[in-house]
Amino acid sequence: ISAYNFRFRNIFEWILVLPLAIPTYISAYAYFDILELFNPLLVWIRTNINFETMQSVNNFLVYLVTILVMASVLYPYIYLLARASFIRQGKQLSDAARTLGHNNKSIFWKIALPMARPAIVAGVSLVIMETLNDYGAVEHFGIPTLTTGIFRTWLGMGDLTGALRLSATVMILIFFVIIIEKKLRSGSKYHELVNSKPLSDKIPLQKNKSIIAIICCSIPLMFGFVIPISRLISWAWISRSIASDIVGIELIVNSLGLAMITSLGTVIIAIILVFSARYFKSAITYFSNRLAILGYSIPGAVIAIGMLLFSGQVNYLTNYVLTGTLSLLIFAYIVRFLAVAWQPINAGIESNCDSLNQASQTLGTSTFRSLTRVNLPLIKDTILTAALLVFIDIVKELPLTLILRPFNFETLSTATFDLSSQAQIVESSIPALSIIIMVLAPLIFLNYHLENSK
Template sequence: MKEKHIFWQSSSWVLSLLLVLPILAIFYTALGDSDEVFSHLISTVMGTYTANTFWLVLGTSVLALLLGLPSAWIMAMCRLPGEKMLQWALVLPLAMPGYIVGYIYTNWFDYAGPVQIFLRDVFGWQTIHDYWFPNIRSLGGACIVLALVLYPYIYLLARAAFMEQSVSLLQSARLLRCSPWQSFRHISLPLARPSIAVALSLVAMETLGDFGTVSYFAVNTLTTAVYDTWLGYSNLNAAAKISSLMLLVIFFLISTERFSRRKQKLFQQQFEHGDDVRYTLTGAKKWCAIIWCWGLVCMAFAFPLLQLGYYAWHYFAESWTTQFLQYSLNSLSVSIITSVVAVILALIVNFYRRLDGSKYTAVPMRLASLGYAVPGTVLAIGVMIPLTSADHLVNDFTQAYGFGRPGLIFSGTMFAIVFAFVVRFAAVAIGSVESSLAKISPSLDMASKTMGYASTAMLRRIHLPLIRRGCLIAGLLVFIESMKELNAALLLRPFNFETLATYVFNFASDEQLEQAALPAILLVIVGLIPLVMINRSLEQKH
């Protein structure tokens, strides 16, 4: 038994250190010489990049809060016609990649788009000098687009917080004749602040790591600076310096999230299922709430999806090509391999923690989960550094022993994308497997040890059958996230290798959204699966 524990211990630590290696490599490379490229960026454009990033994160977070918070309170505390469908529909924008929504809205609201053409026809305007129209390809436009697809983070966590609040407090507020607004401001909002802070940190991290939207909108941020410095200046050290700055910001946001969760433990949450203290909206209030909520769904999901469907229908022959099938197969292969590896890794680190309940056994789990907070563009830098070094070591070794040079077997193949995806999404699998293992009684472990089962046999014959559903869900979530990932795939894909995400990005960047519609719809459909699972989980819980 002791030998098996050593195996699980060593495996957990080795795998977790491998997954945290890209993050360490970024900071280590950032200490190297960047040939004055970084100094040049600091003295010229870095101030603009930093300011754009700050205003992008701030603007998106504020807009997402203004969109998601009222919707969450309405769905949690009010009765509306069709509320069952609306609760589910408000989550759907998370399945829509931000850069796809940005392409569609640019197509609609640009000078040559149908909206401005209609206005010119109606009012008789001839040129752009005859009227003023906001520029969609701007920092403000990027904030609006990102807020439309990210507000569900606010909606989900705030709605859950509102629904878990003590009914007695809300009933007391009514006895004191507090209006709905007073009840929201003095009771519901203060109790939900920790959850809202967590949701805002998620929105901020997603915004900070976005590349597709800001690139198309020509908004220079730190993410685009990493991309341009690496590929434009061919300077990995300077790109690592910028990436390390972004990681420091992300770690600050994560610390804020942890602090908010710690505060949340102070609150006593009691939700009685038999009591319904929701408000019944009537008249103008009811219609305003319906228009607000359904308007969000239409603007962020339904209208863009209908536009994609229109393009896919009319340009199906041009879209259904051998390239589309090949790139779909590429995405399928990468995602399946990533999900299998991530689930195996999650089983190892979780089972080790279960075998040895000391506080230090949680460290490998936490280290292996750090990559989820790292933006894909930054992660690509961190992955490329150790893989390139490994390629040089292998080539030098084989050449020294007369076997020739095998080439870039790590950094120049699909291995780089799979490794990056595992680092990025291992936390998803670890969390799912952890929750499944927590439901298994420790008495089963004791009984299996009494019967003489070794740890491997106990995992195979006792735990795996019981957590099979959790493992399948973990693999499915990792598969879906891998299918949609753009940033890391864009930088790490081998020569002549595309995924569906990069395929859509390339077409849309070339203003050929019509041919990108079919693969974009496929990505959206794949992204809907976890949202259905999340919504069902909330319904069962409440």
């Protein structure tokens, strides 16, 4: 996509991000009966070998299918960051390598791929965080994970202490992964050529290689978007007579309202944190910014348990009951997704506003006036991008909402999960499609915005 030109490349560049609109748990529901394809094999193993071998093969197949299903909708995290990195590398390096006798294959393995490593590692880290946060997909396939253990310990057995211990285990695992990744990167340095021409001249592929490229691009798109969407649409058509009963206006309003209110609040807090760190430099502002961006690395179930402890203390110290309210749920959303808004806003400030801030200060402009008249107008597109990213994540979020939602309060994600938990997979397609439609619009806008700003 980044370096070669082949038929339908421009179309693939757009549509390869579409699986990001499908949450992992919805993709798992779309493939709910895939394991039945292996029943003849399992029966043959039980008949001709033994029952224990059949169980081992079945467990292997369950894990394999779950990994493939989740990978088919999570790969855009790596794809987007890696593509952006390959595009930014420029032509000078590749041209210099060719003058030294390197071919395209050698340039990719020895230059392009090592330079894209930070972006690829960042994408892999996002996939790891999303996998640790997942509850619906692993619960559907019956895979025991720490997140499902937290749910069963807290909601099933009512053991908050046990859930806290599992949450602490998850936190230790996450920080261990982060430390290892930082250690691996500590000895490497990466630089981009400031004046290098972007990698805009694509290498044309011959017919046979072009067909191979089309097939390679089609496979993840087919399994990550086309098949799940096709099955969901067919099931929704079967359930069309009861669609209004399953997805009422209340569900849509609840999901949209929560996502919009929380997106606005998250962006405002992110702006305050970023600008306070720049205008009022101190240890407090530094550590508050560092602490704010840790939330996304913590699974939603762990944050939910922490929020329950926090609300219990608030209930005890004051007469205000915070547990089971929308305020607690919105607060948890902000903690979880503040990093999603903070990162692009901070990057926008660093790239656009530093020199203009210095110029405005030399003209005697106050800090607040400089913020409202210079900084915010310059990064308005970045702020919109941050808000849309938070909106997408909140609409798709399941674990936090399941644990912290008020009594008798439903969103599209909880309705999808509840219906599938009752073996009503066909009926669950209606709220599932509603989620995808709600996410697709901002996702397409974001991709269009990125393409125009490239």
